[in-house]
Amino acid sequence: MIIGTAGHIDHGKTALVKALTGVDADRLPEEKRRGITIDLGFAPLSLEGIGTVGVIDVPGHEDFVRSMVVGASGIDLGLLVVAADEGVMPQTREHLQILNLLRIPRIVVALTKSDLVDEEWLGLVRAEVLAIFEESNLRLPPVVACSSRTGAGLPDLRRMLSERLSSGPRRAGDDVFRMPVDRAFTIRGTGTVVTGTVWSGELAADATVVVLPARRKARTRRIEQHGETTAVARAGARTAIALAGVELTEVKRGSVVVTNDRWQSTSVLEAVVSIDAAAGAHLTPRTQLRLHAGAAEVGARLVSAQRESLSGWAALVRVTTDAPLVLRGGERFVLRLPAPVRTIGGGVVIDPYARRRPLPQLVGNLEALCTSAASRLEYILHAAGTRGIRESDIPVRVGCAPAQVHDLIERSGAYRGVHNLFAPVAVEQVMATVRRIIAEYEIKSPLALGVPARTLREGLRVDEELADIAIREMEQDGEIESYGPLIRRSGWAPSPSAHDLEASNHLAHDICAAEQEPPSVGELVSRYGSSVPALLRFLERQGRIVQVETDRYYDSGALEAMTSKLKSELVPGKVYVPAQLRDVLGFSRKYLIPFLEYCDRKGITERRGDGRVLRDTAGVLLDSSRAHS
Numbered sequence: 001m002i003i004g005t006a007g008h009i010d011h012g013k014t015a016l017v018k019a020l021t022g023v024d025a026d027r028l029p030e031e032k033r034r035g036i037t038i039d040l041g042f043a044p045l046s047l048e049g050i051g052t053v054g055v056i057d058v059p060g061h062e063d064f065v066r067s068m069v070v071g072a073s074g075i076d077l078g079l080l081v082v083a084a085d086e087g088v089m090p091q092t093r094e095h096l097q098i099l100n101l102l103r104i105p106r107i108v109v110a111l112t113k114s115d116l117v118d119e120e121w122l123g124l125v126r127a128e129v130l131a132i133f134e135e136s137n138l139r140l141p142p143v144v145a146c147s148s149r150t151g152a153g154l155p156d157l158r159r160m161l162s163e164r165l166s167s168g169p170r171r172a173g174d175d176v177f178r179m180p181v182d183r184a185f186t187i188r189g190t191g192t193v194v195t196g197t198v199w200s201g202e203l204a205a206d207a208t209v210v211v212l213p214a215r216r217k218a219r220t221r222r223i224e225q226h227g228e229t230t231a232v233a234r235a236g237a238r239t240a241i242a243l244a245g246v247e248l249t250e251v252k253r254g255s256v257v258v259t260n261d262r263w264q265s266t267s268v269l270e271a272v273v274s275i276d277a278a279a280g281a282h283l284t285p286r287t288q289l290r291l292h293a294g295a296a297e298v299g300a301r302l303v304s305a306q307r308e309s310l311s312g313w314a315a316l317v318r319v320t321t322d323a324p325l326v327l328r329g330g331e332r333f334v335l336r337l338p339a340p341v342r343t344i345g346g347g348v349v350i351d352p353y354a355r356r357r358p359l360p361q362l363v364g365n366l367e368a369l370c371t372s373a374a375s376r377l378e379y380i381l382h383a384a385g386t387r388g389i390r391e392s393d394i395p396v397r398v399g400c401a402p403a404q405v406h407d408l409i410e411r412s413g414a415y416r417g418v419h420n421l422f423a424p425v426a427v428e429q430v431m432a433t434v435r436r437i438i439a440e441y442e443i444k445s446p447l448a449l450g451v452p453a454r455t456l457r458e459g460l461r462v463d464e465e466l467a468d469i470a471i472r473e474m475e476q477d478g479e480i481e482s483y484g485p486l487i488r489r490s491g492w493a494p495s496p497s498a499h500d501l502e503a504s505n506h507l508a509h510d511i512c513a514a515e516q517e518p519p520s521v522g523e524l525v526s527r528y529g530s531s532v533p534a535l536l537r538f539l540e541r542q543g544r545i546v547q548v549e550t551d552r553y554y555d556s557g558a559l560e561a562m563t564s565k566l567k568s569e570l571v572p573g574k575v576y577v578p579a580q581l582r583d584v585l586g587f588s589r590k591y592l593i594p595f596l597e598y599c600d601r602k603g604i605t606e607r608r609g610d611g612r613v614l615r616d617t618a619g620v621l622l623d624s625s626r627a628h629s
């Protein structure tokens, strides 16, 4: 577990860490010279009943609040240090605001330098400290008076830290691995080393990791937690990882070490933010802000779905950042104004992989979105519409342990494709389109038996996966059915109008009257109009006409007579050339060849060189030459 200090400059944070751990966390020469903390310091603290916890010492100087945010991100307990002689000062408030924005689950106040004041004064400062918690509607913290100089109160403080750390939320080990890098350096003979707090999951030594946003693959050579080599890095401990295959420049502070390939860096996200009333009133979509998340800090701008200003209340916004960063659903971040520099608010990541799209209508309330993975999944699914979301993205995108994914999906009612998930509304939308396309087709082609499946799918203009789901659902509901390559309303039968019936009778009549030499489809179209092809298919389905060539239908009676004649006139086994067949059948070459090809297809005749041979009814070739051999 990790404790992070917080508090105004010179209030005794580093001295307190030294008094508790024996470690001087101010390691930089400049820190020694100026007597202030500039960058994060680290020390292991052994606590009774808890074991070793990591302590991150942060600077109090107002110029280094950005480092304080890095130090405070992902800690389990915030140790707010207030010097008893000075009381609450600007960075006491700002650091507390940051601990609150990051929803650090536990806060303990150390009222240090107690050796410099008397009891009465101490009581006043204690009341002043509690008042700033009250102002922010925060649960009142334990306040422990102590002195790093005399050691007074330190045993009480240790006890209080143990007590607080032994209850409350714990990190899940069975989660995706992530470690934001807060320091990177090279050690001669070892190479690149990164340090940080493992936020979630586990990492084995000799594993392959990815460093984001650089997207560098690297191998973990060695892992140390609290200064000791370990085979597995576990969540919630200060960790140093020696990495092979990555340059120091690629793992700056703000990088993130991950193992699961579903982590991506992003620069467009949707979030619920709240901003101070005073700052929010002047905020526009052009205002450049600094966004602090984990150990990363990037420039950011906010666009709100609501037209009103963002002041004083929470709103769903789209955040665009000027550099990629790694985020997870449900995670907290801090927003600061660059000039004059100050913390103005913060937010919760709702969808780290948002797109530049109009902000969707909100489903669920803001509070639920911030605190519940189920609400975020519902929101993200809804916002993704017919594009859907990748199921494998859920642990990172929504922010839940992989083991929870199945349950969340069940609860969301989402439809599962091969890779993607779709909101019920997206599926319903596609179903509505299916209905519309089929209905339109029925009107346009009343004689058709259904919509060709390909035409339907093209008309849907969505992913195959989603089209499959909608069609399958509608088939299961018995609303539509497949009919060969066609899809139609269940039980659909073509319903010719009186006009269609009359027109089809004309066609049938013309074809019948022409006997062996019927008009082509083209001729019929010019005679009766563009509905002819559909009417012909209708007559064909009724068995009244037969398609002999692409462009020509025959009356079925006439065709029957023609094939009978062929069968009775030809001597089985004998080869007839077309000229002979024309004499037998008595019609011109233009009709003869397509008719013979039709007979070949039907197995009545078979082609032999230039000529034809008659087959018997069973389709066995009556070939005398073969029969006799």
Ligand SMILES: Nc1nc2c(ncn2[C@@H]2O[C@H](COP(=O)(O)OP(=O)(O)OP(=O)(O)O)[C@@H](O)[C@H]2O)c(=O)[nH]1
Binding pocket: 007, 008, 009, 010, 011, 012, 013, 014, 015, 016, 035, 036, 037, 038, 058, 059, 060, 061, 112, 113, 114, 115, 116, 146, 147, 148, 149, 150
């Ligand atoms: N009398 C007294 N002096 C203290 C105590 N704790 C710290 N100091 C002194 O206060 C000064 C500041 O202490 P630091 O621990 O460096 O303060 P800090 O909060 O770490 O300062 P920054 O990191 O720069 O924000 C030093 O001169 C310390 O010796 C204490 O308990 N009693």
Ligand SMILES: [Mg+2]
Binding pocket: 013, 014, 015, 026, 036, 037, 057, 058, 059, 060
């Ligand atoms: Mg310090």
